[in-house]
Amino acid sequence: MTLALLVTLLTLTVLKATPIIFAALGGTISERSGVVNIGLEGMMAAGAFGAVYATSATGNPVVGVIAGILAGAFFGFVLGVAATRLKVDQIVAGTGINLLCIGGAAYALVVLFHQQGSSPQVASLGTADVWLIVLAFALAIALHAFLWLTPWGLRLRAIGENPRAVLAAGIDPLRVRMLAVTISGALAGLGGAFLSVGELNIYSDGMTAGRGFIALAAVIFGRWTPLGATLAALCFGFFEALQFILQGRVAWLPSDAMQALPYVAAVIALAGATGRVRAPESDGVPF
Amino acid sequence: MLRARTFAATAMLSFLMAACGHHVGPRPGQLSLGMVTDVGGLGDRSFNDSAYRGLLRARDQLGAYVEVLQSRSAADYQPNIEALTNQRVDMTFAIGFLMSTDLDQIARNHPDRHYAIIDAVVDDPNVVSVTFREQDGSFLAGALAAMMSTTKHIAFLGGEDVPLLRKFEAGYTAGAHEVDPSVTVDVKYVGSFDDVAAGQELGNVLYNGGADIIFAAAGTAGLGAINAAKSRSGAYVIGVDSDQDALAPGKILTSMVKHVDVAVFDVARGMQQHRPIAGHLTLGLSDDAIGLTNFTFTRTAIGAARLRRLSAIRRAIIAGKIVPPDTREALAAWKPVAL
Amino acid sequence: MKSLMDRARGARGALGALAIALVLITAAMLVAGASPIDGFAALFAGALGGTHQLGETLVQATALLFPALGIALAFRAGLFNIGAEGQLLVGGLAAGALGANVHLAPALAAVIMLGGGALAGGVWGGIAGWLKARFGANEIIATLMLNFIAASLTGYLVAGPLKSSPAGGPETAPLAHAYWLPVLLPYTRLSIALLIALAIAALLHVVLTRTVFGYELRAIGEAPEAARRAGISLQRMALLALASSGAIAGLGGASIVAGELHRFNTQLSPGYGYTAIAVALVGDLDARWICVAAFAFGILETGGLAMQAVANIPKDAIHVIEGVIVVLLAARRYVAARAAIAS
Structure with a gap:
């Protein structure tokens, strides 16, 4: 392998991993607080669409990124309210949000841009998207430190394990969960915005292409820690990048097998997680 | 509770009112045309949109009544075609090769109705099959790319690795080798027609690998490859299906246009003139159904000499002196032709 | 035995959902600048306006009913099977592969295809059940991941080993006419x-x-701790529940292949397995009401397809409506519970 190829492989790995890292960090913080966020894929689509719409309206992709974060946060908030105050089942609400966001973006393309399928091209961050990549890794470290080194991180994790005990300590677990899920949505939205106005300059139907679900797999493969999820996302990014590069060079490698890899890895991680590391005790359990 | 009931009552009322509404349909004697999209649907800025343009042209120029049904899955093809058949439209267009099995069954059950299918051959007396010689247009694209490449290294980026896309791939590769057998042609597939980001990433992989021109035959994902070309000096991309040249003026060398709209309109006109076309239409360069754009933004960069050579090749294809390959097997056996 | 109260709740659920759907569709049409009268005329005529339309509505209802029943079975046991889509796909693939390759008496072939589909779906659901029983793995994530694996696996098989012909699309060879249901x-x-x-x-x-x-x-779903104390093995029940849930969804995939598509195609389902979650919830996880809900969703799916041509609403907009219904219905339980507390 030549040096140039190696450089391409590594940059592509990071590029492929970045949106997944954002969403996976969101998934981690949400699950640590005890809410499974199945809606990551939809929130990414909302972020991607919101970013393109705001960029098209203002001409400024930075405004677009902020709008993407807000769009994701809004649907995170909706899931948070549904899962905490309304006691709606998290999975049901998350599934609903996926349908809502992906269908909603397709519908909004018609209403706002008067065209189906994809948006017009808008301004993009261009090479400045590298700052978002840096941000992804910085956030991973910051979130890891937050969860394990600060008293608030400890409380968040405690809520995911045993919300009753935290309630006894005078903290409202529902409020913390709602906040965590909203942040989770914001991060997924940021991942979507990275795709649509960071790496690209367009929204098109189906552009998130399952990245939100891969992020969910990364959360598990990364054993519910921010650095673990980041490493898992990099892993998945690496295999996709490898597939891109090997394609056409290695005939025997079916691309379907490569595409299934993250999910197979997640299932194996689910099986292997017993005894050593496990999901937060109250993950997915309403309080 | 009361509110919920009012809610339900209002909804029911509007539902009943709607049920008594007027049905829209063709006037007596008006030519009526139906179209079933494949799962890509309207708004793909490619295949289905192009067919729809042809239908709209038939509406405007022939005064036809048109109706479009979109498909969400392969299971929708059959009911959609049936629905149009039952509405007794004069001709139903099935847009896409995946509909061939379903159309064959329906056409046999309704020998008195007329159908057309794009990109596939269905052997029934009441079906017009329209296929395109994509390999011919792709051959020209390959020839142009090989002439323009300064690195003697070009690339093909497909959407999904299916037989239809391999016609593009084989024609393009052969066209490049016609001009210069020593040109390297890298081939990659996105694995999706939707994933724009992956299209851009693969575009960059191909450019970084040394190719300076990419033929992006990947639907929406191809827009990503166009993006990848924009930020590079000396790099070109070739668009597909519709004229995409204006998306990145000067960076898109040309587009390999596939005029599904022309085919749809011609078949519709045949219907109106009461001489329905049947059998198998293979449209290519001479029908202006396949071809390159007229280089609005790249004419000077290409130069007159190259354009002359390109039209010589085009004439040779039309004359049958060059027969571009349409599969990988045919490509392996193919030899450049001395002109 | 469910009380009269519970039954009324089920009826209200289905009707309420239908009402909400109608209001939302009206709003969607108005925003898109289309006439709701024309739109609903198209919806109504497209779903129920004739034998053909009614037949299509019932085809959609059937395609949703199988996975919805499977999902309800698992949900009643407190297990979130959101993997019906994948179970349906592998069931359909098994039926398509068997149908294209066995040569038997037609009735026997149909039984083999449907049985094979149920078995494949059962195994696919059973994998998640086994992970749950053996390792305590979260069945939501396991079934979700298995959906993607199923999509890749079936895609790989029909692009390669099970491909119909070198020139064909991603599908198995068509079934012999005699094998059709x-x-x-x-x-x-x-x-x-x-x-x-x-x-x-x-x-x-x-x-x-x-x-x-x-x-x-129902015991492990409603009171797992009490069930365990009563000597019910939670592990065994989880495995059985997810496997039988998957088998019903797999049977659904097989019936699409044997009954309507007459071959397996990777684009066999527009997401029946996901929509069926909504159907199961609208039907209050009660098999009888799920039949009603599946019919209502059949109207929405079939009529929606006819409506898009008239009202310029993209086909995905139907998902927005389904998404809202799912969230609202889930919230309805909370509202009902609070009303009960208030009274």
Whole structure:
């Protein structure tokens, strides 16, 4: 392998991993607080669409990124309210949000841009998207430190394990969960915005292409820690990048097998997680 | 509770009112045309949109009544075609090769109705099959790319690795080798027609690998490859299906246009003139159904000499002196032709 | 035995959902600048306006009914099977592969195809059940991940080993005409799959309300700790529940292949397995109401397809409506619970 190829492989790995890292960090913080966020894929689509719409309206992709974060946060908030105050089942609400966001973006393309399928091209961050990549890794470290080194991180994790005990300590677990899920949505939205106005300059139907679900797999493969999820996302990014590069060079490698890899890895991680590391005790359990 | 009931009552009322509404349909004697999209649907800025343009042209120029049904899955093809058949439209267009099995069954059950299918051959007396010689247009694209490449290294980026896309791939590769057998042609597939980001990433992989021109035959994902070309000096991309040249003026060398709209309109006109076309239409360069754009933004960069050579090749294809390959097997056996 | 109150709740659920859907569709049409009168005329005529339309609506209802019943079975046991889509796909693939390669008497072939589909779906659901039972793995994530694996696996198989012909699309070879399930409603493609689905619904209802297995299923769903103390093995029940849930969804995939598509194609389902979650919830996880809900969703799906041509609403907009219904219905339980506390 030549040096140039190696450089391409590594940059592509990071590029492929970045949106997944954002969403996976969101998934981690949400699950640590005890809410499974199945809606990551939809929130990414909302972020991607919101970013393109705001960029098209203002001409400024930075405004677009902020709008993407807000769009994701809004649907995170909706899931948070549904899962905490309304006691709606998290999975049901998350599934609903996926349908809502992906269908909603397709519908909004018609209403706002008067065209189906994809948006017009808008301004993009261009090479400045590298700052978002840096941000992804910085956030991973910051979130890891937050969860394990600060008293608030400890409380968040405690809520995911045993919300009753935290309630006894005078903290409202529902409020913390709602906040965590909203942040989770914001991060997924940021991942979507990275795709649509960071790496690209367009929204098109189906552009998130399952990245939100891969992020969910990364959360598990990364054993519910921010650095673990980041490493898992990099892993998945690496295999996709490898597939891109090997394609056409290695005939025997079916691309379907490569595409299934993250999910197979997640299932194996689910099986292997017993005894050593496990999901937060109250993950997915309403309080 | 009361509110919920009012809610339900209002909804029911509007539902009943709607049920008594007027049905829209063709006037007596008006030519009526139906179209079933494949799962890509309207708004793909490619295949289905192009067919729809042809239908709209038939509406405007022939005064036809048109109706479009979109498909969400392969299971929708059959009911959609049936629905149009039952509405007794004069001709139903099935847009896409995946509909061939379903159309064959329906056409046999309704020998008195007329159908057309794009990109596939269905052997029934009441079906017009329209296929395109994509390999011919792709051959020209390959020839142009090989002439323009300064690195003697070009690339093909497909959407999904299916037989239809391999016609593009084989024609393009052969066209490049016609001009210069020593040109390297890298081939990659996105694995999706939707994933724009992956299209851009693969575009960059191909450019970084040394190719300076990419033929992006990947639907929406191809827009990503166009993006990848924009930020590079000396790099070109070739668009597909519709004229995409204006998306990145000067960076898109040309587009390999596939005029599904022309085919749809011609078949519709045949219907109106009461001489329905049947059998198998293979449209290519001479029908202006396949071809390159007229280089609005790249004419000077290409130069007159190259354009002359390109039209010589085009004439040779039309004359049958060059027969571009349409599969990988045919490509392996193919030899450049001395002109 | 469900109380009269519970039954009324089920009826309100289905009707309420239909009402909400109608209001939302009206709003969507107005925003898109289309006339709701024309739109609803198209929706109504497209779903119920004739034998053909009714047949299509029932075809959609059948396709949703199988996975919805499977999902309900698992949900009643407290297990979130959101993997019906994948179970349906592998079931369909098994039926398509068997149908294209076995040479038997037609009736026997149909049984083999449907049985093979149920078995494949059962195994696919069973994998998640086994992970849950053996390792305590979260079945939501496991079933979700298995959906993607199923999509890749079936995609790989029909692009390679099981491909119909070198020039064909991603599908298995067409079934011999003799292997098709008999048509139920003449001049439509509604097959006896509807009757099979209704039989499964009746069976599920009886099993859940009248058998020990059904009692144990509901016990682990409603009070797992008490069930465990009563000597019910949670692991065994989880495995059985997810496997049988998957089998019903797999049977659904097989019935689409044998009954309407007559081959397996990777684009076989527009997401029936996901929509069926909404159907199961709208039907209050009660087999009888799920039949009603599946019919209502059949109207929405079939009429929606006809409506898009008139009202310029993208086909995905129907998902927005389904998404809102799912969230609202889930919230309805909370509202009902609070009303109960208030009174």
